[in-house]
Amino acid sequence: MDNDSDDSEAIDSFELNEQLSNACLPITIPTAEAPLDLADLLLQYLASLDIDFVFGIPGGAIEPLYNALARNRCHGTSHIPKAIIARHETGAVFMADGYACRTGKLGVCCATTGPGSTNLITGVASAYANKIPMLIITAQTPLTSFGKGAFQESSCTGINTVAMFEHCTRYNTLISHPEQFERKLAAALMTAFASPSGPVHLSIPLDIFRSPTPLNRERFDIRTLLNKPSLMDNVALDELMLELTPDKNIVFVIGEGASEAIGSILATAHLLGATLLTTPHGKGLISAYHPKFKGIIGFAGHQSAVDCLHDQSLDTIVCIGTVLSEWACTRELLLNSKVIHIDEQEANFIHTTMAKIHVRGRILTVFDRLYKALVQQYELPLPSSYVLDPTQRFFTLDDEAAFLDCKKPITPPRLMHDLTELFPPDTRYLADTGASFAWAIHYLHPFDRRMQGDRDARGGLFRACLEFASMGWAIGCAVGVALAEPNQPVVCITGDGSMLMSGQELTVAVQHKLPIIFVILNDSSLGMVKQGQKLNHAGAIGTALPYVDFAAFAASMGAASYRIESTEDMHLLPIRQICQSQGPTLLDVYIDIDAVAPISARIKQLSNG
Template identity: 30%
Template sequence: MPETPVGAIELVLDYLVGEGVEYVFGVPGGALVPLYEALAGREAIRPVLTKHEAGAAFMADGYARVRRGLGVCCGTTGPGATNALTGVACAHADSIPLLLLTAQVSTAGLGRGAAQECSPFYGDTVALYTAVTKLSAVVPDGTKAGELVRRSLRAALTGRTGAVHLSVPGDVARARVPRDLRPASAYRPLSRPVDRDGVRRVADLLRRAERPCLFAGHGTNLAHAGPALARLSERHGLPVATTPKAKGVLREDHPLALGVFGYGGSRWADRYLTDHDVDVLVVVGSSLGELATNAWDPRLQPTRALVQIDVDPESVGLNYRVQLGLVGDARATLEALAAELGDEPLPSAESSRVRLSVLRRAMPRRHEVDRATGPGTVHPVDLVDGVARVMPADAMLFVDIGNCMSWFLHYHECRRPDSFFISLGWASMGSSIGIAIGGAMAAPGRRALVAVGDAAFAMSGMEVHTAVEYDVPVTFIVLNDGGHGMVAHGDELLFARSVCPARFRGPLDVRQIAEGLGARAFAARSPIELDRVLAAALAEPGPSVVDVAIDPRVVPPPLRTRADTLKHYFASRGTSHTTTTSDK
């Protein structure tokens, strides 16, 4: 007996439930009512009302990052669709699998100036999202709903994962269609690709190497390859550096951890990778972009062979001359490499451990700073260390864009994998607030902490109210220095004067704002009270906000390094860093 037909939007939701999706983040609107009507009758998948569609996209991003699955958000036609653009683009730039569902006016009204119409006649959102997604399409009629949602899920969740967009007209959403529901294995591959011949060649290079090193990128996070990376490193004595986005994929107190290389990088990683002693460098899950390489530092090129492993063939050899490129999943490839190498340590294992030990004794991991600050303020390094002292062992730290990322990338030590998150693909200020809320909802029982500047908080802080309404355990720590500190400091470092209007005319009263949004609010105005205030905020079962006064004159050391890099880079118009790709 054939199944009873369902609405096309019901079929879409059936597929999302099949992918394990629990929430749809968004803001309702007239044309989006069919979606919310369908959600109202379900328990497995629930709507979350956000304050803005950008917040909805960031929450879907965070949910997907932490859960390592699909995140879903929605927006109504017109401004609802365009408001989500930045969040969707950020997710796509970081290869986060995300589905945006946008409404469209009923097909009978297309081209006739219907209210908030988003068609080729009046601003085409399908075309708009084509530039920032793997797939952007309109569902033209109900019979296409199943086909297009399967195609969207396949695009979002396979290869280099990313964002996708479906626009659903109101009448199409309600159209009755057969319940053609198929398992994931029927519409997308579930196996993880491995280049077996390439793995054997990498193993041979490592056996003959004298000074090998692993360089792990964000792709190791996406593939959940941290455990495989740790096993390979430990068994064969391979030092590991990471890109900024992969910070903590190998815990940073590990004896073989060099820490971050690139923006905000550790002194150990910088010295080890640029002193021309590394002969075989195995890069896993990174395209070696600007922030991961200190603006394509040519010294990163090893003396013998650079091996690049990536699920995206377009990333292999993109920025550096590669002697061996492998296209494959990071986790599956690292597991295959460990099996190929066997149980015997590499010939280089002991010397690598000695060299790393000597380096650690020769210099500290972090830049030393004078922690003196003005009255009524806290030094950012004291804040970073204070967070480390009080945060629960299984807590997640979400770091925003601006000076806070300089401080936390460099000074925070990740002691557990899957505990550090930063959206650096498009590097959107304020993104961490929504991402943390979505991430916390994906991991019930784990506390989320956010490090965010006051200027970024001004952009997205209203989403604190969303955390309050849904009782999400997030502690938002606001580094309050009176405006856009990174911009102000950058002006001084690059031009020795202020160029941009970067400082607010009056400070934000973050504590009062937070209380107005219903969160428990705290303030820290000295290092002495910092631990007490942070501990009190973390003791709250629901969301809390900590307003930390930061001396606006304190410049992060990584920003000084970044300014020096940019001066050199701009002066040479990039030519000094293109030598690595000259004979691709």
């Protein structure tokens, strides 16, 4: 089982490269006589927002930014971000995504001109679809070279990268004069955190990046500009208070937008006696062992959740922080006149035009006020925490018997069970696109001890990249999450297809000694596609992958690795050592190739398309 190799030489070489990359460069420090250039000014803005990292890959045209990063860090400038070098630009965006979601800060990534910029686009599109606040910095050849066929030219007269980013960013512009820089940067940062939030893009020519800061520059207090008030529709809130009473049969459907407010939402649900469901996006915000939690609705969801919405006595469905997209919505059950939709993103209401109430506003503010009003109006006792039983769930899995199955090779449901049984309760899980996130959404249920008594609870222990659903997302995202919380275990569940696509990012975790556990569902195929073809009675084609020994693959990169074929192999793992290690561990899990993921809803949607 153990394929843990001697990786000292590999790690030493990484440390040497790190020392070289951080070496002080012989560059003049900005003074009154040698003012800040625009790259230094950009870093000052990022420092003012307490940004810890810039993710990307260096190159000739983006060199002024990396020069500024090097010299400012060398000379001890306050809170200058550290450069994290990805192996592919899309991986850099996925890392920034993980960092942004874990910290609530801005994700920042950069790339050089031409293919460096175009390599970002898949990651940026994913961030756009999932509303991740992110600043994208790309380079251009010097303005004077536009239209001259310069090396990797990507201006409006070459491969127009600004035009390419137009439809996957919230703000997108080329900076053609130094005087534009500060205003456009401020506009971009404000837009990244606006509603809806998302990635913003600044394309900066090499000569502009090197330009000194204009003497009569515009200055912006960006922290003040980003300090948004907690706006709320008070009229709709009054209507909501009339609708939500303890004598009604109420279901809360909770999406990813509820993350900030989950503590107040659970406390309010307890006062109302509401049943709790989540969308796949909101999975992990509620303990799977909460006695009012009846499972997940939508993709890879649970029959018990569907049964709740079929209940003829149901009075009200409260959808909270969810776009109710194809992934999250069982249309005939959710899109009806029983729905109340609470969200701070106006765009999400276009999917619930039939709702009896739309409550616009910051979700945390809405539920704080609703909670206080319920306590006062009905003189309800303040909620206390339930006693959780890690052996008792209150929703139905497709196949409970699969948890008890110890056959070899291991089944994915059993693997999901073993992961949550073996790893610490505070472990964070990321599931990649494909069969990986189908198995994880349905069967992976960490024993999260947080309950409704904790009104200050934030976030969850699980994330998947739905909507744009980019393969390899979880691999890069795990790096960003681990950098944000380096002392907390992070488990990345991914498939062999995604690993072959983006597995090089494993070396970033090695380089920065991040204790990420990469779990590879190895079935030598593109599993979700293969299963979809079979379920849809389509031709079997294009899904076979060659046998790959991923344990050896990881060992060659300097990571610890183990081959897993059974639940016995899982229970022999040195979990404490793995979680406390100075570097990643890869589990090469040979799963049952005949096991079919819970993707029937997705197949039905494809058939009806």
